[in-house]
Every structure is written in C-alpha cells, then in structure tokens.
Amino acid sequence: MIRGHSWAGKAAVLLCCLAVAAGCARQKIIDNLGIVIALGYDEVKEGNDRIRTTIIAYQETDGRANPVRTSAANNTSKGVRTKLNLKMPSQDVIGQVRVVVYGESLAKKGIINLTDTLQRDSEIGTNVYLAIASGSAKSIMSASNKQDMSMGEFLFELIRKNEKYGVVPSPSLHYFLNSYYRVGKDPVLPFLKRGNREVSISSLALMKEDRMVGKLNEDECFLLKSTMGNYHFDSLELALSLKHDKPELPAVSPLFITLTNIRTSSRIRLVGQDDPVFEVRIRVNGQLKEISEQINLEKGAEINALEREASAKITELYEELYGRLQRLGTDPVGFGSIYRSSVRIKGLTSKQWEEMYKRARFRTDIKVEFTNVGITS
Amino acid sequence: MQAKGLIHPAFTISIMMTSQITVGMLAFQKYLYKAAEHDAWISVLATGLCAHFVIFLIFRTLAKFEYKSLYDIHRQLFGKWFGSLLNAVLICYWILVSMYVLRNYIEVLLIWIFPEIHVWVFEIMFFVLIAYGLSGGIRVISTVSVIHLLLLSWLVLLLYYPLKEADFRELLPVMQAGADQIFGGMLAMGATIGGFDVVFFTSSRMSKPHRIHRYAQFALLSVNLLYLAMMLLSLGYYSGKQIENNSWGTLTMLKVIEFTFLERFEYIVIMMWFILVLANLMISSWVIIQGVTRIVPLKRKYVFALLCALLLVVTQAIRTGDQLAVLSKLISDCAIVFSFAYPFLLSVIVLLLSGVRRRRKGAAA
Incomplete structure (x- = not known):
C-alpha cells in the first residue's frame, strides 16, 4: 500500500515536469498575432509570379484590433507567406478565415488547386465561404x-444572410x-460586384468542374x-x-x-433512361402580399385562376x-448525380x-400555391 | 461480494469497446471506400456479423478450458515449448498493436494540433499514466476503461451536425459493388474492428465466467452499430472522391461544427481521444505483461520498463507518413489473422483434439 503511494507521488512529480516541458512549444500570444479573416486570390503576371494573394x-x-489589408504575389498560395511575412510585423494565423475570394480571370481558368490547399490545411474549417469577384x-x-x-466581416455576413434566407445556395x-x-x-x-462605395452579390457564378463558365441573373438565382x-x-x-380569355380575371399586362x-x-426523379428524362416537381408556397393592380380576391375561383x-x-x-x-454544359442541380443513383x-x-x-429532357410539374392573401381578402 | 481479485463480467463491455474503438475510428472510411465504393456500409455490416460469429467461437473454446487465459490454453494444448512459442508470437502482435495505436494517435496530434511538439513528451505522459493503471492491476484498468468510455460517450451527439448536411441518395443504387469488392472492404474493416480477442485474456479474471459471453456480444453489437452509423453518415456527407482523398474522415466531418464560443470542435475531440487511447494502451500493456511474465520470470515493472523503452525507440524511429503506412499495412494484415482467422482455427483444433481424446478414451475402455 505504502509502495503504491510513493509510486503515485513520483508519477505526479513527473507529470508536472512534463506539463512544463509541453509548454515549451511555440507560443501564440493573441496580442501578437495577425488573425486573417479573408483571403483573396488573383491572376497576375509580375515577373515569375502568377498568383497575387490579398x-x-x-x-x-493602439490597443485596438484593426483590420489591415496586405497583398503579395507568388506562385503558390502558401508560398506567399514568406513574402507577406516580410511586410507584416505580426505572425499571421489562418484558423479564423471566413471568406475566400477568387478573381474572375482566375476562376475562369480553374480554382481547384487553390481550394485543395484549404482542405489540406487542418487549421481551416470547412465552413469557410468561397466567392468569385468580378474584376479582381x-x-x-x-x-x-x-x-x-x-x-x-462584411463579406462574411453578406453571404451568410443570403445563404440562410436568400437566393444563394451554400457556398461553403x-x-x-x-x-x-x-x-x-x-x-x-x-x-x-463592386459598385460605388458598396459591394454586392450581383448573381451566381456557374462553374463547370472548377472553372467559371457563366452567370445567372438575380431572378434565376431563386429558380x-x-x-x-x-x-x-x-x-x-x-x-x-x-389575357382576355380568363373570365375570373381582368386583362392586365404586365401584372x-x-x-x-x-x-x-x-423532388426530382429519373423517368426515362436512355435519353435521360427527369421529372421535376416543385411546389412554391407563399403569402400573396402585393399586386400591382386592384383585383378582387374575395372568391376562391379568382385566387385559383391567379x-x-x-x-x-x-x-x-x-x-x-x-x-x-x-447549353452551358453545367449541372449545378446535380441531375447527373440523380441519374447515377437511379x-x-x-x-x-x-x-x-x-x-x-x-x-x-425535363418534364416539369410546378405549382405556385398561395397559403393566404394577407389579412385582407 | 465477489471473489478476491475477480471483476464483474460486465466490465467486458468497456474493455472490448476501448480495445476496438481507437485511432481506427478516426480514419477508417477511406480504405473501405476504395474497396467497395458506396456499398462500403455493406462491408461494415458483413464484417460485424463475422465478428459476432468469431466471438461465439471464442467463448466455446474458453468454456472448454474453464475460461483460462489464452496463454495458459496454449501451454495446456500444445505443451510447454510450442505453447510458449505461440505465446511469444501473440505478445509480438500485441506489442505491434500498441506501437500502432500510440504512433498513430501522435500522428493525429502532429497533423492537427501541435506540428512542432516532440513526440517523446506525449509518450512519457502516456507511460506514466499507464504505469498508474498497471500498478492497480486489471481492477483499476477495467474501471478506467468504463470511466473513459462514459466521458467520451456524449461525442456521439456531435454527429447530428454532419447528419443535417448529409444526402443519402449517394448510397443508391444498393449492391452495385461486386462480391469481390465487398470482400475487399471487409478485409479493410477487419483491421479496424479487430481487438475483440482481448476477451481471451481478461475472461480469466472475471467472476461468473458463464455470463461473459452475452456481455461480449452486446459490446460487439454496440461497436458494430457505431461503425455502421459512421460509415453511412460519411457516405452521405461526403461525395465519393472526397472520402478517398481524406485521410481523417471522421475528424474532417467534425470540422463543420461551429459554436460562437468555440470555432473548431475537432480539437476537443482529439484531446478527448487521448483518454480513450490511454485506456486502450493500458489494456494492451496488461495483456503483454501477463504473457511475458509467464514465459520469463521477470518482475512486472521491469517488463513494463522494457516495453516503454521499446515503444519509445520504435515510435521515434517512425518519422514520416510513409513509414507509418507500412506499419499500418502490417497491422491490418496481422489483425485479420489474429482477431478472425486464429480464433476460428483454434476452435477447430480444440474440436478435433477433444474428438480424438474421446475416441481414445472409448478405445481404452
């Protein structure tokens, strides 16, 4: 029993020593760190360098945390660190990156090599948002x-809101x-897109594999x-x-x-195999809140007609x-993946x-339903 | 009150689970997917069923020998010399397993959290804590394994986050892989799920040994379900190529969890895994020491010191991922032999021998 105690004592002393030894790893004191929250990549031709990282x-x-922007060019996104270090007094850490932006010309050539380095890095989470910038x-x-x-922060909040409640599919x-x-x-x-003193999500960039091949306009994003x-x-x-042919509704154009x-x-199903035919069934349920003309919506028949x-x-x-x-040859919906699984x-x-x-070919079965027409009828 | 030195048979559950869930759990998806693609979950299921059968055989063998340790069974069955030789082989296997578990866990630490730390610092921490467990014998080790399992059990709830994002259409069409592919997946899974053969050694220390079997089957069932759930979830959460490219499927899956006060959850999971690996190493060290002291008359603490020195030297010698991969390959082959093939072979031998003996008895009478 007594021997057991001395064992435990020795072990405790040894563990304490180890705890001290473990503290000898490289320190990261938050006051001395540069906490990177956004990364940007552009295609450039500056001497031998091909990629500019911002x-x-x-x-x-001055006792406050201020956002500082720096950029340098190199051939790889991680290699640029050496050059950035020469410009920055602080040690940059990338564990808090929220947004990664790619320039348009780079995106047209393919970005998989630059995203691969993000997933390879154990420090970066998989919730980072990716986006493509018009211009650079x-x-x-x-x-x-x-x-x-x-x-x-602005870009992160902008994308996050539009992903949660708006028309942007998850860009993580x-x-x-x-x-x-x-x-x-x-x-x-x-x-x-950059406007006058504002930056906005102007549309969605359609990719084919990792290359940008086209854009949607704002209305198509919803679809x-x-x-x-x-x-x-x-x-x-x-x-x-x-048109005039509807007895329930007045002829107005546009309404x-x-x-x-x-x-x-x-819900998408594959219904024909050889030349694939997909049945796309979509239901859009919403409250009818605004109409540009005064239409009497008291009767069910009129609502149904609308x-x-x-x-x-x-x-x-x-x-x-x-x-x-x-026509663009891009399949963001994943019809091919539905085909493969069917x-x-x-x-x-x-x-x-x-x-x-x-x-x-696509067979569509799409219905808009008004859950109600607001508090007036 | 139980007989002196014996533990309750229910401890089989925690001992088996800590032996089976280790670093394999963090990174098994890749190998299965390479073999069986999106039908990998069928491999998991099939391997699980095989394991249940093997456990059944193990307990048939044990029941014939009054639940003695496998070391003693060998000597009784094959005589002193050949039995000891077999025991030595078994000990080597268990040493290899400990090396693999220890070095692989340290690899996780190096890759994910501390790329600059010295390997030996963590190893000595492990050794000191293992020494504590060993000084108390199987009683302390089994209790430690229970506590550590309970401490980790809530991690299962974290799977809700990747579950939200998973798309299970990826699993269709079912059974597209051929039988050969499914079998390839089973071989990969065999190494991951292996380790249940620990009951060969711990059963001799339990009271009411006839009740161990049901606890062992229950433990195996829980482990199987856990691996199956994990595989299904990974198949839904990732797309195929993503699983193939990712060495740490489970940990990467946890990267998606985000709280306002805690950006990245897998760091916590990795540090929690420390205690699971610790419990696992305690059990395998105990098994090794039990074996060695039966062959050579050495004091247990000297055996442990030798074991630590060996582990330290070997794990220091493994410096690159390639070298680790060689060890992993070796282990995965060995695990199939020792966890699946050998218990099967042993039960056949026992059956034959008892048949021969009975006939001899009949002839003599």
Whole structure:
C-alpha cells in the first residue's frame, strides 16, 4: 500500500515536469498575432509570379484590433507567406478565415488547386465561404462599404444572410468540394460586384468542374436554388400577363405579384433512361402580399385562376433556366448525380454524363400555391 | 461480494469497446471506400456479423478450458515449448498493436494540433499514466476503461451536425459493388474492428465466467452499430472522391461544427481521444505483461520498463507518413489473422483434439 503511494507521488512529480516541458512549444500570444479573416486570390503576371494573394487580418494597433489589408504575389498560395511575412510585423494565423475570394480571370481558368490547399490545411474549417469577384479579388477587398465594417466581416455576413434566407445556395468549402468531386454535379458560387462605395452579390457564378463558365441573373438565382432542395425564401416577384380569355380575371399586362414567406419543396426523379428524362416537381408556397393592380380576391375561383397563371409563368422560367444550364454544359442541380443513383451503371464518368446531359429532357410539374392573401381578402 | 481479485463480467463491455474503438475510428472510411465504393456500409455490416460469429467461437473454446487465459490454453494444448512459442508470437502482435495505436494517435496530434511538439513528451505522459493503471492491476484498468468510455460517450451527439448536411441518395443504387469488392472492404474493416480477442485474456479474471459471453456480444453489437452509423453518415456527407482523398474522415466531418464560443470542435475531440487511447494502451500493456511474465520470470515493472523503452525507440524511429503506412499495412494484415482467422482455427483444433481424446478414451475402455 505504502509502495503504491510513493509510486503515485513520483508519477505526479513527473507529470508536472512534463506539463512544463509541453509548454515549451511555440507560443501564440493573441496580442501578437495577425488573425486573417479573408483571403483573396488573383491572376497576375509580375515577373515569375502568377498568383497575387490579398489578406485582411486583424492586428493590434493602439490597443485596438484593426483590420489591415496586405497583398503579395507568388506562385503558390502558401508560398506567399514568406513574402507577406516580410511586410507584416505580426505572425499571421489562418484558423479564423471566413471568406475566400477568387478573381474572375482566375476562376475562369480553374480554382481547384487553390481550394485543395484549404482542405489540406487542418487549421481551416470547412465552413469557410468561397466567392468569385468580378474584376479582381483585390479590388473587392479594398473597397469600402456604407456600413464601415471591415471588408472581411462584411463579406462574411453578406453571404451568410443570403445563404440562410436568400437566393444563394451554400457556398461553403465543404459544399464546393462535395459538388466538385461528385460525378454529375457542379459547384455554384456567389458572384461579387463592386459598385460605388458598396459591394454586392450581383448573381451566381456557374462553374463547370472548377472553372467559371457563366452567370445567372438575380431572378434565376431563386429558380436554381429552389430546384436544388427544400428552402425558405424572403420574397419572389413574378410578372404575369393576363389575357382576355380568363373570365375570373381582368386583362392586365404586365401584372406584378409578390409572394413572401416562401417555402419551396423540390423532388426530382429519373423517368426515362436512355435519353435521360427527369421529372421535376416543385411546389412554391407563399403569402400573396402585393399586386400591382386592384383585383378582387374575395372568391376562391379568382385566387385559383391567379395561382394557375403564376404556375404557368414560373414553369416557363424554370424550363428556360434548365435549357440554359444545358447549353452551358453545367449541372449545378446535380441531375447527373440523380441519374447515377437511379441507374445501375458502374463507374459513370463526368465525360459520359456530359454527353448525356446534352440530350437530357425535363418534364416539369410546378405549382405556385398561395397559403393566404394577407389579412385582407 | 465477489471473489478476491475477480471483476464483474460486465466490465467486458468497456474493455472490448476501448480495445476496438481507437485511432481506427478516426480514419477508417477511406480504405473501405476504395474497396467497395458506396456499398462500403455493406462491408461494415458483413464484417460485424463475422465478428459476432468469431466471438461465439471464442467463448466455446474458453468454456472448454474453464475460461483460462489464452496463454495458459496454449501451454495446456500444445505443451510447454510450442505453447510458449505461440505465446511469444501473440505478445509480438500485441506489442505491434500498441506501437500502432500510440504512433498513430501522435500522428493525429502532429497533423492537427501541435506540428512542432516532440513526440517523446506525449509518450512519457502516456507511460506514466499507464504505469498508474498497471500498478492497480486489471481492477483499476477495467474501471478506467468504463470511466473513459462514459466521458467520451456524449461525442456521439456531435454527429447530428454532419447528419443535417448529409444526402443519402449517394448510397443508391444498393449492391452495385461486386462480391469481390465487398470482400475487399471487409478485409479493410477487419483491421479496424479487430481487438475483440482481448476477451481471451481478461475472461480469466472475471467472476461468473458463464455470463461473459452475452456481455461480449452486446459490446460487439454496440461497436458494430457505431461503425455502421459512421460509415453511412460519411457516405452521405461526403461525395465519393472526397472520402478517398481524406485521410481523417471522421475528424474532417467534425470540422463543420461551429459554436460562437468555440470555432473548431475537432480539437476537443482529439484531446478527448487521448483518454480513450490511454485506456486502450493500458489494456494492451496488461495483456503483454501477463504473457511475458509467464514465459520469463521477470518482475512486472521491469517488463513494463522494457516495453516503454521499446515503444519509445520504435515510435521515434517512425518519422514520416510513409513509414507509418507500412506499419499500418502490417497491422491490418496481422489483425485479420489474429482477431478472425486464429480464433476460428483454434476452435477447430480444440474440436478435433477433444474428438480424438474421446475416441481414445472409448478405445481404452
């Protein structure tokens, strides 16, 4: 028993020594760190260097943490650290990176090598947002905003809000890589634009594998995201043109209606195999909050007629979008991945799917339903 | 009150679970996916069923020998010399397993948290704590394994976060992989799930040995379900190529968890894993020491000192990921032999021998 005690005592002393020894690893004192919150990459030709990296890091100056922007050019995104270190007094750590922005010309050539280094790095989380900048990433990151927020934080909050409640599908590193590595699915990222003293998400950048091949406009963003899954949206505006042939409704063209508090649900099935035919069933449920003309909505028949009109209109828009995606050869919805999971072909390659996608047809079953028409009738 | 020095048979659950869930849990998806693609979960299921059968055989063998330690069974069955030789081989296997577990855990630490730390600092920490466990014998070790398992059990809840993002259409169509691919996956899984053969050694220290079997099957079932859930979740959360490219499937999956007060959760998980690895190493050191002291008359603490020195030297010698991969490959082959093939072979031998003996008895009478 006594021997046991002396054992424990010795062990405790040894453990204490080790705790001290373990403290000898390289220290990271938060006051001396530059905490990087945004990264930007651009294509350049400066001597031998091909990639310009811009960082926004919080550094302590005058007792406050201020965002500081620095940039340097090199051939690899990690190699640039050496050059950045020569410019910065603080030790930069990248564990808190929130947003990574790629310049448009770089995005058109492919960004997988630059995202691969992010996933390889154990310090970086998979919730980092990726985005593509019109023009250069550097110009977006050096822009100012009306809120006078640090640009890194501004971009993060902007993208996060629009991902949660708006028309932007998740642009996180995980989703990007998940779509990139999946056969029959392509990533889609928000496209940032610099205006006068403001930066906005102007549209979505369509990618084919890791290359940007086109852009959607703002209205199409809703259509794309609502096809991709079940989501909530803030609002949707539709332009209808009512003809004389409807007894319930007056002939007005154009008639604008706005839905709010929208829930969408989408289900896609493969119904034909050889030339793939997909059945796309989408339900858009929302409150009818605004109409550009005074229409009597007291009777159920009138509301139903309006619903039918809206459904017909939005079906047209959806079909137009799918046609456009097909022409661009990009598949952000993941029709190919649905094809792969419904058909027993072994080892479907992206190349094979690319050929099939061109021949794919879509059968749409899309309905707009008004959950109510507000508190007046 | 139990007989002196014996522990309750329910401790089998915690001992088996800590032996089976170690670093393998952090990184098994890649190897399975390479073999069986999106049907990898079927491999997990099939391996689990095999393991249940092997456990059944193990307990049939043990029941014939009054739940003695495998070391003693060998000597009784094959005589002093050949039995000791077999025991030596077994000891080597358990030493290899400890090396693999220890070095692989340190690899995780090096990659994820402390790229600059010295390997030996962590090793000495482990050795001191293992020495504490060994000084108390199987009683302390089994209790430690229970406590450490309970401390870690809440981590299961964290899987909710990747579950939210998972898309299980990736699993379709089911059974697309051929039987050969499924079998390849089973071989990869065998190494991960191996380690249940620890009951060969601990059963001799338990009271009411006839009740150990049901606890062992229960422990195995929980472990199997956990691995199955993990595999299904990984298949849904990642796309195929992503699993193949990722060496640490489970840890990367936890990167998605984010709280306002805590940016990254896998750091906590890695540090929690320390105590699981600790409990595992305590058990394997105990098994090794039990074996060595039966062959050579050495005091236990000297055996332990030798073991520590050996582990220290070998794990220091492994410097790169490639060298570690060689060790991992060796271990995964050995684990299939020792956890699956050998218990099967042993039960066949026992069956044959008892048949022969009975016939001889019949002839003599």
